[in-house]
Amino acid sequence: xxxxSWNSRGLGxxxxxxxxxxxxxxxxxxxxxxxETRSVYSRMEILKVQLGFPCFLTVGSIxxxxxxxxxxxxxxxxxxxxxxxxxFDVVASDPISGVSWRLSTIYRHPEIxxxxxxxxxxxxxxxxxxxxxxxxxxxxxxLENSEKLGGRERPASQMRGFRDALDYCQxxxxxxxxxxxxxxNFSEGSALVxxxxxxxxxxxxxxxxFPTCRVCNRNTSVSDHSxxxxxxxxxxxxxxxxxxxxxxxxxxxGDRGCEEAIANA
Numbered sequence: 001x002x003x004x005s006w007n008s009r010g011l012g013x014x015x016x017x018x019x020x021x022x023x024x025x026x027x028x029x030x031x032x033x034x035x036e037t038r039s040v041y042s043r044m045e046i047l048k049v050q051l052g053f054p055c056f057l058t059v060g061s062i063x064x065x066x067x068x069x070x071x072x073x074x075x076x077x078x079x080x081x082x083x084x085x086x087x088f089d090v091v092a093s094d095p096i097s098g099v100s101w102r103l104s105t106i107y108r109h110p111e112i113x114x115x116x117x118x119x120x121x122x123x124x125x126x127x128x129x130x131x132x133x134x135x136x137x138x139x140x141x142x143l144e145n146s147e148k149l150g151g152r153e154r155p156a157s158q159m160r161g162f163r164d165a166l167d168y169c170q171x172x173x174x175x176x177x178x179x180x181x182x183x184x185n186f187s188e189g190s191a192l193v194x195x196x197x198x199x200x201x202x203x204x205x206x207x208x209x210f211p212t213c214r215v216c217n218r219n220t221s222v223s224d225h226s227x228x229x230x231x232x233x234x235x236x237x238x239x240x241x242x243x244x245x246x247x248x249x250x251x252x253x254g255d256r257g258c259e260e261a262i263a264n265a
Contacts, residue, residue, distance in 0.1 A: 001076070001094050001232045004029040005105065005136040007198065007225035010038040017047065019222040024051050027218070027229050030073045030095070033088070033105040035138055037067035044069050059085055068107055078103075081128070086118065087137075089125055094232065101206055102129060106137035112158075115141065119165035126169040132206035135171060138198045138225060143173070147196035149181060171201040174230070178217030182226040200230050 053071035061067030077093035181194035214234030
């Protein structure tokens, strides 16, 4: 199974939608969690069809901010337990092994002084159910300053809430292949900052189910956040799919519309 998590920073124009469609094509995920869609239900319903997913859940944006969407394939069973502007909590059943486990997709509160609400949400989710648990999303926080490159060091007091929440929930980060950092401010020179704001975290019970899991960090050109892709079985499902090659057939030359099609290409 493959799970994709991406803060798109908006899906309001064709370029952004095309970037998501390309990611889905190349990675062929079973589940896709998209944050900051900045779109309403009807737009996500259309996007579901464009991406080729039969199932989805969405929380619309408020004005031009926020918005979450969770897409999944028919072969995956997802049972919704709870949701809000900042999360989906579901029970997932793996199509290969048939085992069930919990998936919580998290989008942090946008205001720093209210970030404690995100940590309180993690506490609440932990208290509701035991068993194998995987979380992913944009937490908008680092665990230590080694996860930050450039800019001023993050105060320990600001990182403490995130660390304490993960400790309480007995969740640990799953290291990613590729760049450590998942966000950049795209500035130049000394103003350039990279941070690890997005991640997959899990408890020991979940890792026991999928000991060969692997997370890959995929850069995109339309968002300041990378896309993270987790494969539950790295030996089987870590293939990065390539678009099919175009082949020109000589018999097309005799077709009346061939010359016009080439000129318009």
